[in-house]
Amino acid sequence: MDADLVIVGSGFFGLTVAERVARELDRKVVVIDRRDHIGGNAYSEDDPETGIEVHRYGAHLFHTSNETVWEYVNRFTTFTGYQHRVYTHHKGVVYPLPINLGTINQFFGAAYSPDEARALIASQAEEFDTATAANLEEKAISLIGRPLYEAFIRDYTAKQWQTDPTELPAEVIARLPVRYTYDNRYFNDTHEGLPTKGYTHWLENMADHPNIEVRLGVDFFDESQPLSKASTVGQVPVVYTGAVDRYFDYAEGELSWRTLDFEREVLPTGDFQGTSVMNYPDAQFDYTRIHEFRHFHPERTEYPDDKTVIMREFSRFAERTDEPYYPVNTDADRERLQAYRGLTAGEKDVFFGGRLGTYKYLDMHMAIGSALTMYRNEVSPLLGG
Numbered sequence: 001m002d003a004d005l006v007i008v009g010s011g012f013f014g015l016t017v018a019e020r021v022a023r024e025l026d027r028k029v030v031v032i033d034r035r036d037h038i039g040g041n042a043y044s045e046d047d048p049e050t051g052i053e054v055h056r057y058g059a060h061l062f063h064t065s066n067e068t069v070w071e072y073v074n075r076f077t078t079f080t081g082y083q084h085r086v087y088t089h090h091k092g093v094v095y096p097l098p099i100n101l102g103t104i105n106q107f108f109g110a111a112y113s114p115d116e117a118r119a120l121i122a123s124q125a126e127e128f129d130t131a132t133a134a135n136l137e138e139k140a141i142s143l144i145g146r147p148l149y150e151a152f153i154r155d156y157t158a159k160q161w162q163t164d165p166t167e168l169p170a171e172v173i174a175r176l177p178v179r180y181t182y183d184n185r186y187f188n189d190t191h192e193g194l195p196t197k198g199y200t201h202w203l204e205n206m207a208d209h210p211n212i213e214v215r216l217g218v219d220f221f222d223e224s225q226p227l228s229k230a231s232t233v234g235q236v237p238v239v240y241t242g243a244v245d246r247y248f249d250y251a252e253g254e255l256s257w258r259t260l261d262f263e264r265e266v267l268p269t270g271d272f273q274g275t276s277v278m279n280y281p282d283a284q285f286d287y288t289r290i291h292e293f294r295h296f297h298p299e300r301t302e303y304p305d306d307k308t309v310i311m312r313e314f315s316r317f318a319e320r321t322d323e324p325y326y327p328v329n330t331d332a333d334r335e336r337l338q339a340y341r342g343l344t345a346g347e348k349d350v351f352f353g354g355r356l357g358t359y360k361y362l363d364m365h366m367a368i369g370s371a372l373t374m375y376r377n378e379v380s381p382l383l384g385g
């Protein structure tokens with residue numbers, strides 16, 4: 001084998017380590033991926049009928065406050081000035097998200113000042129204390145009170161997770177800010193935008209180095225191919241970004257994941273919903289949200305004005321053959337994860353990273369940031385950097 005490192009998975013984690021090893025250490029890397037394209041879940045493609053860029057595995061919005069990551073990603077792409085805003089469709093009325101003064105005033109048919117709204121929500125939230133809230137339901141009610149929770153969160157969360165909100169970790173909801181201003185930007189980060197020429201262009205730029213070879217359609221667990229687990233581990237250092245339970249053949253049991261089904265449709269209108277993401281929190285709709293991809297790139301004048309492409313998103317438990325998207329992270333999962341962490345510690349020169357390898361819901365900037373850290377602290381020293 002003439003590679004100095006084998007990387008399993010060409011998502012942002014794998015490509016970041018590959019790029020660093022190839023460019024900074026001038027060592028040879030082979031990246032394998034079982035899919036027929038690079039980029040993992042951030043992959044995007046032009047819809048054949050409309051030419052509109054579609055994120056095949058669900059809408060991806062880049063945002064970060066990490067200056068190291070921001071400097072790094074700007075080596076491979078420029079970013080548009082896109083700012084994400086989400087709206088939600090409840091009982092036939094559309095409200096702004098995340099919950100802000102606009103949502104509160106519209107919901108209660110009022111004109112509360114920030115102080116008045118704070119006082120109202122505090123009175124509706126008193127059954128739980130944010131600091132000690134033990135699960136998603138308690139945390140959400142402590143932040144926004146029961147009426148807003150029941151309108152916008154409870155049934156959406158039921159569709160998204162099919163798990164009792166009292167069994168879900170509080171962190172899931174802590175991702176959504178609550179604001180007592182009319183600011184309805186979805187993210188609080190310093191930097192935000194979409195890659196000007198699309199995600200795949202960005203991902204291809206990362207992989208574009210003579211020391212990097214990418215082999216697609218190759219499964220690490222397929223022993224008939226030369227870069228399988230059996231023929232690489234112990235022979236060459238491996239960075240593994242596939243599912244950690246699969247690596248150990250589920251020896252400690254299966255970690256639970258949610259997967260998504262996407263229903264794509266081209267419609268004969270230039271604008272279906274007037275915005276990129278509309279959430280559907282009510283139980284009567286089976287889907288959780290609808291994406292309309294043209295709105296991610298309002299600057300692209302070449303998009304047709306008589307057609308649009310939308311994607312409805314449905315959530316369900318993942319079977320072994322499904323794409324795992326969201327770690328469910330129940331108490332039982334956390335126990336199993338601990339057991340797997342014990343096993344990973346015993347795998348010499350195999351580095352487990354990324355969303356699947358660590359069983360963590362990592363945003364893109366987190367996957368890239370943790371890959372840079374792993375490169376610096378573990379991979380580079382091993383390869384003599």
Ligand code: FAD
Pocket residue numbers: 008009010011012013014032033034035038039040041042057058059060061062063218219220221241242243260325326353354355356362363364365367
């Ligand atoms: P992945 O992108 O999952 O890449 C892992 C790769 O490993 C895959 O290509 C897979 O095919 C390959 N692989 C797995 N097993 C094997 C095997 N046995 N053999 C060979 N190859 C294998 N982040 C944001 O910052 N903003 C967002 O808006 C956002 N939205 C998201 C929406 C959805 C629906 C999902 C699922 C994720 C979203 N993310 C978002 C997270 C983002 O996708 C991840 O941060 C990023 O993809 C993580 O990269 P990764 O390399 O860890 O994993």
Ligand code: UDP
Pocket residue numbers: 088097152153154156157160172173175176279281
């Ligand atoms: N959520 C909700 N209603 C919404 C949006 C989000 O109840 O309209 C909850 C839901 O439990 C979800 C979590 O907040 O899983 C995080 O939402 P986010 O939009 O960050 O989810 P993602 O984009 O990662 O699916």
